[in-house]
Amino acid sequence: MRIIILSMLLVVSSFVYGQEEKSAAESQKNRIGLHAGVTTGIGLSYRYKPGKFALQLTGIPIFTGDGSTVVSGGLSAMYYLREASGADLFTYFGNHVFYNDETFYNMGLGIGIDFHPWKEVLDITLQGGYGVLRVNDDPISIPTIEVGLYYRF
Numbered sequence: 001m002r003i004i005i006l007s008m009l010l011v012v013s014s015f016v017y018g019q020e021e022k023s024a025a026e027s028q029k030n031r032i033g034l035h036a037g038v039t040t041g042i043g044l045s046y047r048y049k050p051g052k053f054a055l056q057l058t059g060i061p062i063f064t065g066d067g068s069t070v071v072s073g074g075l076s077a078m079y080y081l082r083e084a085s086g087a088d089l090f091t092y093f094g095n096h097v098f099y100n101d102e103t104f105y106n107m108g109l110g111i112g113i114d115f116h117p118w119k120e121v122l123d124i125t126l127q128g129g130y131g132v133l134r135v136n137d138d139p140i141s142i143p144t145i146e147v148g149l150y151y152r153f
Helices: 002-013
Strands: 030-037 041-048 053-063 069-083 087-100 102-118 122-133 140-152
Touching: 030 053, 030 122, 041 069, 041 087, 041 140, 087 122, 102 140
Parallel strands: none
Antiparallel strands: 030 041, 030 140, 041 053, 053 069, 069 087, 087 102, 102 122, 122 140
């Protein structure tokens, strides 16, 4: 009798499947931190990454002692090409509006890497590309470098 019960338990248990558990990295869609880039914005930054695509919003107002204001605002779109435990590779398109007595619009595109030195907690972002600065007034084009530091949650 014991052999029949054990056999039935073995057969039944072979049809039981466990629930697939998402890793913490897959469930962390939000990132907040600091970012600096000519074509992606300067200041506090929020990145939303629900899948392969991500959106990043960056900006800060700076009030000077003489009553003037400097404002930086950026909106970037990203597409992740490859994701790994140590680093992610992505492409980006950045838009940046900079105001300091005059308004300048900068835009650019390129490639970037998110390094994960503390897995599932912190990202260090390095981006490099090609940008067009002052699109709305006497444009110039230059290579660009953008950097960021993000906390995942």
